[in-house]
Amino acid sequence: MDELKLFAGLMLPWLVGMAVLVSGLRARVSLAAPGEFAWIAGAGYLVGAFLLTLWMRALSLAGVPFSVFAVGAPLLAATMAAGYYAWRRDGDTLPRAVLAALRAFAHPPGLEGTTRLAWRLLLAWLALRFIMLGFQVSWQPLYPWDAWIGWATKARVWYELGRIVPFAGADAWFAADGGAYFDAAPGYPPTVPLLQVWACIVLGRWDDALMNWPWWQIAAALAFAVYGALRALSMSALGALVTAFFVASLPLANVHVALAGYADLPMAAFYTCAVLALLRWAATRDARDAALVALLAVACTQIKNPGLAWALTLVPGVIVVLLPRLGLKLAVAGLGAMLFLLAVLAQTSTSILGYRLHLDFEPAWAPLRASYFLLGNWNLLWYGVFAAAFLAGRQLASQTLAPMTIIVTAGAVLLFVVVSLTNASAWVADQTTASRATLHFAPVAAVFAALAFRAFAVRWANARPTADAPGA
Amino acid sequence: MTNLAADKATGDAVAGNPPREALVVFVAALAVCVLGYLALAVPGPWFPSGSPKGWAARELTLARGAGALERGELIVAAHGGAGGALVTVETDFRSVDYRAIAWDAIDVPQKADVRLVWRSDYAPAKLNAIPIAVASGRLLPVLVSSDPNWVGRIRGLALAINGPLPQSVRIRGVVAKPLSAVDVGGDRVREWLAFEGFTGTSINGITGGADVQDLPLPVLMATAVALAALAWFGLARYLAGYLARTAALPAVLATLFVAAWLLLDARWMWDLARQTDVTARIYAGLGWRDKHLAAEDGPLFAFIENVRAKLPADPVRVFMNADAHYFRDRGAYHLYPHNVFFEPYMNTIPESSRLRSGDYFVVYQRRGVQFDPGAQRLRWDGGEPIAAELLLTAPGAALFRIR
Numbered sequence: 001m002d003e004l005k006l007f008a009g010l011m012l013p014w015l016v017g018m019a020v021l022v023s024g025l026r027a028r029v030s031l032a033a034p035g036e037f038a039w040i041a042g043a044g045y046l047v048g049a050f051l052l053t054l055w056m057r058a059l060s061l062a063g064v065p066f067s068v069f070a071v072g073a074p075l076l077a078a079t080m081a082a083g084y085y086a087w088r089r090d091g092d093t094l095p096r097a098v099l100a101a102l103r104a105f106a107h108p109p110g111l112e113g114t115t116r117l118a119w120r121l122l123l124a125w126l127a128l129r130f131i132m133l134g135f136q137v138s139w140q141p142l143y144p145w146d147a148w149i150g151w152a153t154k155a156r157v158w159y160e161l162g163r164i165v166p167f168a169g170a171d172a173w174f175a176a177d178g179g180a181y182f183d184a185a186p187g188y189p190p191t192v193p194l195l196q197v198w199a200c201i202v203l204g205r206w207d208d209a210l211m212n213w214p215w216w217q218i219a220a221a222l223a224f225a226v227y228g229a230l231r232a233l234s235m236s237a238l239g240a241l242v243t244a245f246f247v248a249s250l251p252l253a254n255v256h257v258a259l260a261g262y263a264d265l266p267m268a269a270f271y272t273c274a275v276l277a278l279l280r281w282a283a284t285r286d287a288r289d290a291a292l293v294a295l296l297a298v299a300c301t302q303i304k305n306p307g308l309a310w311a312l313t314l315v316p317g318v319i320v321v322l323l324p325r326l327g328l329k330l331a332v333a334g335l336g337a338m339l340f341l342l343a344v345l346a347q348t349s350t351s352i353l354g355y356r357l358h359l360d361f362e363p364a365w366a367p368l369r370a371s372y373f374l375l376g377n378w379n380l381l382w383y384g385v386f387a388a389a390f391l392a393g394r395q396l397a398s399q400t401l402a403p404m405t406i407i408v409t410a411g412a413v414l415l416f417v418v419v420s421l422t423n424a425s426a427w428v429a430d431q432t433t434a435s436r437a438t439l440h441f442a443p444v445a446a447v448f449a450a451l452a453f454r455a456f457a458v459r460w461a462n463a464r465p466t467a468d469a470p471g472a
Numbered sequence: 473m474t475n476l477a478a479d480k481a482t483g484d485a486v487a488g489n490p491p492r493e494a495l496v497v498f499v500a501a502l503a504v505c506v507l508g509y510l511a512l513a514v515p516g517p518w519f520p521s522g523s524p525k526g527w528a529a530r531e532l533t534l535a536r537g538a539g540a541l542e543r544g545e546l547i548v549a550a551h552g553g554a555g556g557a558l559v560t561v562e563t564d565f566r567s568v569d570y571r572a573i574a575w576d577a578i579d580v581p582q583k584a585d586v587r588l589v590w591r592s593d594y595a596p597a598k599l600n601a602i603p604i605a606v607a608s609g610r611l612l613p614v615l616v617s618s619d620p621n622w623v624g625r626i627r628g629l630a631l632a633i634n635g636p637l638p639q640s641v642r643i644r645g646v647v648a649k650p651l652s653a654v655d656v657g658g659d660r661v662r663e664w665l666a667f668e669g670f671t672g673t674s675i676n677g678i679t680g681g682a683d684v685q686d687l688p689l690p691v692l693m694a695t696a697v698a699l700a701a702l703a704w705f706g707l708a709r710y711l712a713g714y715l716a717r718t719a720a721l722p723a724v725l726a727t728l729f730v731a732a733w734l735l736l737d738a739r740w741m742w743d744l745a746r747q748t749d750v751t752a753r754i755y756a757g758l759g760w761r762d763k764h765l766a767a768e769d770g771p772l773f774a775f776i777e778n779v780r781a782k783l784p785a786d787p788v789r790v791f792m793n794a795d796a797h798y799f800r801d802r803g804a805y806h807l808y809p810h811n812v813f814f815e816p817y818m819n820t821i822p823e824s825s826r827l828r829s830g831d832y833f834v835v836y837q838r839r840g841v842q843f844d845p846g847a848q849r850l851r852w853d854g855g856e857p858i859a860a861e862l863l864l865t866a867p868g869a870a871l872f873r874i875r
Contacts, residue, residue, distance in 0.1 A: 114491075125734075129741065132748045139755040141763045144675040148805040149816055160809035161787075173813060174826055178789055184801070184816035207760045242730060249733075251678055251740045258747070259675050374688040376668075376680020379736045383694045384729060391725075435677035457722035464719040 002203060002210075009072070009202025010213050014041075014221075016075050017048025019082035022094075024288050030097055031090075035231025035240065037101030039280075042225025043273050043292065045217055050270075050299040051075070053194040057164065065162035066201055108237040115238055122245050129249065130220060136258035137216050142208040147261025150185030152208060155196035157181055159206060164190060191302045192263045212260035219257045222269040223248040226447060229276035233283065235454060243450040246384075247272075247443045252377040252435055263304045264439045270299045271310045272443040275407055278314055282321040282403050293318075306418075310440060313410035317403040324399055331406045335413055342417055368419065371434045381442060385449045392452035401455050408448045411441045490720035491727040494704060498728050501700035505692055509660075510653045513686070515571050515617055518653035522569035526647040527561045527629075535560045535630070537637075546643040552636050558589075559643055560630040567592060567626050570648040571617035575631050577643045580606050585634040588614050594624030601632065608683035613649070613659075664689045664739060667746050680739070689739060693732040700728050769802050772836060776806040779834055779871045782863045787811050789828075793821050793852075794836040803836055824851070824858040833860065833872040843872065850874075 021040045022031065031037055056071055064070050087094055111119050142148050158164050167186035168176060199211040223244045230240035247253070256265040274296035281289035297314055300307035316331035323330065372382040389396060396405040418437055510518065529546040537557030539548040548557045573588055580586060587601040600621035605612040611631075616622045629646060649655050666682035668674075680689060704724050708717035755763050764773040783790070790807050792814040794800040804814040810832075813822070821841075827833070833850065835841050841852045843862060850860035850872055864871040 125737075125741075129744070132741075132744050135748050135756075136751055139751050139763075141755070141760070141767060142805075143670070145672060145801075146675075149801045153805060153808055156805075156808040170813075174822075177828075178811055181811055182813050183804075205760070209755075209760065209763060239726075242726075246733065249737050249740075251680070254740070254744065255670070255674050255678060258744070259670060262675060371677060373690060373694075376678045376690070376736075376740060378690075379740070380690060380694060380697075380729065380733050383690070383697075384733075387729075432673075432676045436675070453722070453726070457726075460722050461719065 005202050005204070006199065006210055006213065009068070009199065010217060012072055012075055012079070013048035013052040013198075014045045014217065015048065015079045016051055016082075017046065018044035019079045019086070020044070020047055020051070021292075023082040023086045023089075024291075025086070031094065032097040032100040032104070033232070034104075034234075034237070035228040037098065037228070038105070038224045039228025039232060039276075042221045042223070042228055043277065043296075045221035046225070046270055046273050046299070047292070047295065049195060049214065049218075050191065050295070050302070052198060053191045053302075056194050056198065057190065060158075060164040063163075066159070066197065067162070068201055071198060071201060104237075111237060119238055119241060122241055126223070126245060126248055129254065130216070133216055133219070133254060133257045137212050137260055138209060140209055140259065142212070142261050144259045144261050146185070147259075148208075150183055150188055151193055151261055151263065152196060152211075153181075153183035154188070154190065155193035155200070155211065156206060156208075158190075158193060159197045159200045164194075187305065188263070189302045189304065189307075191299070192266055215257045215260035215265055218266050218269045219248065219253065222272060222443060225269075225273050225276060226443065229280060230447070230450065232280060233451070235450070239450065239454065243446060246379075246381065246446045246450075250378055250381065250439075250442055250446075252439055253442070256439065262436070264436045267300070267303045267307055267310070267440045268443050270296055270303055270307070271440055272447065274300060274311070274314060275317070275404070275444050276447065278317050278321070278407070279404060282317075306437075306440070309414055310411070313407055313414055316410050317407040320403045320406050324402075328397060328402050328406065331410075335406075335410060339413065339417075368434055371438070375435075377435050378438075378442065381446060381449075384453075385445045388449040388452040388456070391456035393456075395455040395459060396452060398455065401451060404448050404451055408445060411444060415441060490717075490724050494700065494724040494727040495731060497704045497707075498696060498700040498731055501703060502692075502696040504699060505696045506657070509687055509692070510656060513656050514653050515615060515651055520569065520571075520650040520652050522565075522650040524647055524649050524655065525563075525565055525570065526645055527563070528645045529643055531561055532643065532645070533560045534558075537633075539640075544644065548633065548637065548641045548643065550637050550640050552638075554635055556632065556634040557637060557641075558630055558632050560628060561646060563626050563629050563648070565626055565648060567616075567622045567624060569650055570626075571651040572613045572615050572649040573629060574613035574647045574649060575604065575611045575643065576645050576647070577611045577631070577641055579609050579639055580611055580633075580641050581638055582606055582609070584637070586611060587632045587634070588616070589630035589632050590616075590622075590626055591628050592621070592624040592626050595621075596627065604631075610684055612684060615651075617651075660685075660687050663687075665742070668743055669750055670747055680736075681743075689736060693736055697728045697732045701725055704728075764806075769799070772799055772803055773806055775836065775866050775869050776803055776834075778864060778866070780807070780810075782871055783810060783832060788830065788832055789813065790832040790834060791821065791827065792834050792836075793838045793841065795819055795838050799836050803834060807834070821852050824856050827858060827874050829875055831874040832863075833874060834870075835872075836869045841870075843870070848875070 018040050021044045025031070031040070052071070052075060055075060056066065059066065059070055090097070108116070108119055142152050154167060166180045167183055168180040169186055170182065173180050173182040195214040196211040199213060200206050203210060226247050227240045227244035230243055231237065235243070253265055253268065256262055274293060277289060277293045277296055281293055293314070297311040300311040316334060319331050319334070320327035371377055392401070395401055415437060419434060529544055530541060532546050534546065534548065535558040536555060537548055537551065539546060539557070541547075546559065548559065551557075573590075575588070584606060586604045586606060588604050589599055589601045591599055598621070600619070602614055602616065602619055604614050626648075629648075631643065631646070633641065663682040663685045664680075668679055668681060679685070701724065705718065705721060708721075711717060754766055758766060761777075764770065767773065787810045790810045790812045792800055792804040792807060792812055794803060797815075797817060797819065800814050800819070801816055804812040815821070840854075841850070843850050843860070844857070845862065847857075848859060848861060849857040851857035859875040860872040861875055862870060863873055
């Protein structure tokens with residue numbers, strides 16, 4: 001019975017988000033279009049999860065105690081309303097499109113023989129991974145350090161009290177005389193703990209193992225979103241699946257599911273989906289896609305405090321989309337100006353998002369090199385990223401790739417600043433921060449590598465027409 | 473940019489089977505990389521006559537320092553003196569047959585001065601020594617064949633840990649290795665496939681096998697991919713039909729990269745499967761409370777459950793105190809939704825003047841806290857005493873209510 005309740009509760013945000021995205025589809029876009037259903041399934045979960053937590057915040061603000069009915073019923077009603085609207089708009093084509101999309105997933109068109117076998121083996125390999133991760137999430141009580149000193153502390157209190165209560169630092173806690181709570185990170189945003197609270201609400205009890213299922217959902221949603229977005233960007237089905245597989249098989253991302261409780265994987269998923277939504281918007285220029293970019297960017301700021309910085313890396317991408325000719329130069333100039341500003345600020349001891357800026361330029365190259373290229377965190381991701389960028393060459397600045405290139409550049413600059421110009425550099429040296437900060441960015445880097453490699457492949461194909469048969 | 477062009481580029485339009493060719497070249501490149509590595513790593517003949525010779529912990533003697541044999545490990549106790557520890561074993565083998573000595577020890581302090589000591593029948597009165605490097609708490613194998621004193625028959629080996637020892641060291645044995653190509657290759661495979669269970673640091677990064685690896689698997693795979701790509705491209709250029717064959721380069725590169733990624737991922741999945749088995753053995757089938765009792769902080773959880781039974785139903789202010797910040801922070805976590813205060817990173821307790829009547833005070837393995845039952849006064853760290861009532865005691869732990 002517990003499993004059923006939990007399953008129903010966990011599916012609710014998924015359905016909410018999918019219904020919202022389906023009802024907001026452009027009239028000319030079919031759900032059966034390549035990748036559309038997978039994109040809606042992936043981005044839909046993240047949108048639904050974020051809306052769920054916004055609704056819980058609104059309830060708390062209004063003084064309504066959390067309960068299955070108070071949280072779930074309005075969201076279920078919204079789901080049904082959005083679904084009804086989409087059904088009225090699309091009629092019978094909607095269920096047919098869903099079936100066609102599912103059929104295309106099982107039997108992708110255009111794949112025969114070895115490639116179809118590769119497709120199925122990859123899906124089976126992914127399924128096996130998610131089964132094992134599911135067992136881990138179900139069995140393992142909350143384990144990693146920050147999860148129980150700064151994240152789930154809030155989830156426990158808010159679940160038991162049925163509302164959001166403030167957390168404060170030591171001095172403010174003493175001053176509040178019982179009016180505030182204390183933990184090691186009172187400034188963390190509430191989104192992630194609220195997802196845990198919802199799982200406990202539907203379970204009807206506190207359970208710090210089962211409440212972590214959203215991490216499994218986030219990992220699955222991220223894989224769906226990457227596949228769907230790349231298909232919509234005209235990548236072949238196998239190419240999109242391989243890229244989604246790369247993202248889903250990053251060992252450190254898997255660890256963050258198995259030992260759930262940190263906000264780094266949610267940060268990576270929301271940021272990646274925001275970037276993918278931006279690429280869709282770059283292709284369609286539709287206001288609804290732009291709204292999705294904005295929503296996911298705002299969500300980034302509510303996952304972790306550095307989410308604001310990650311969201312800001314989207315800005316140069318937007319500039320490049322809006323001003324294709326001047327945009328790249330403007331964005332590069334802007335990045336340069338920002339670096340200059342950071343260098344000036346670093347003469348002081350300014351704090352930004354909890355990180356103390358100080359010009360103590362001594363990057364911890366050795367731990368970074370070990371994390372990226374020698375240890376088991378990323379499989380071959382960073383080798384692939386550098387190789388793909390090298391192969392793509394000047395095409396990185398092409399109109400189709402430039403937004404992605406500038407976002408990745410901004411993300412890389414951000415990582416560089418964090419690990420070399422702030423007090424975080426000390427944590428890089430002992431490997432506590434470098435890999436987790438990189439996890440935010442790694443799925444985007446994988447997508448970038450896939451797109452850059454495709455640009456190289458297309459250029460190579462165009463330069464070498466294959467009219468000559470081998471041996472001719 | 474069209475999908476058709478990309479598909480052409482990934483090989484569909486090229487006759488033959490470039491991805492299959494790529495896989496064949498990849499296997500060959502891997503073999504070349506492994507052989508190249510062995511050529512660099514094996515210090516002498518690839519197939520020497522001797523076989524590895526090992527001595528288990530029970531055969532070792534603790535000649536200096538304190539310690540005991542426990543569960544197949546010789547535990548060398550921590551000490552603060554300068555005398556150090558010396559672990560010895562009687563041996564009798566020809567030095568020429570064995571080129572490396574590997575001590576299997578863990579929890580060795582990173583900055584410890586550790587040396588391999590030996591004597592031979594060539595100069596029985598002379599003790600020879602060579603430093604041993606420490607990495608991630610383990611001792612790296614020592615290559616002894618190049619040392620001029622590694623001659624004759626080796627009559628005894630010893631491990632010397634000089635200076636103070638801040639923590640216990642566990643020694644499982646020592647192995648003399650001929651360092652054949654098979655030994656070196658086997659060591660690398662064992663390093664790659666070593667089980668890396670989840671620990672407190674796994675969330676920050678994983679090693680990908682043993683803590684210390686002479687040849688990280690990602691490096692080998694990346695090198696093999698690069699070599700295979702160059703080899704395939706070179707072959708394609710010199711074979712007939714240059715244009716048509718090299719057109720398949722993107723498909724070949726993609727195949728190589730995916731194949732290498734899958735090999736790395738298979739290693740990770742094998743590790744994950746073993747970890748899932750470990751997790752299942754500890755937690756599968758247990759309820760939430762029983763899981764916590766079975767966890768590594770089970771005794772702390774049990775104590776906090778008793779504390780919670782003594783606390784009022786409505787949240788109250790509770791101060792959680794322990795010397796170890798793991799216990800302090802973890803105890804606080806178990807106490808929520810009570811309004812807990814703890815020092816996350818420092819072992820300090822707020823001054824007694826900051827506590828008020830009705831607060832609760834939990835102590836778990838914390839030195840410096842004193843309670844006078846007659847006067848009903850509690851004090852800590854030499855500060856001002858405060859009126860308090862003892863509600864619960866357990867070995868090394870207590871709960872007080874401030875009055």
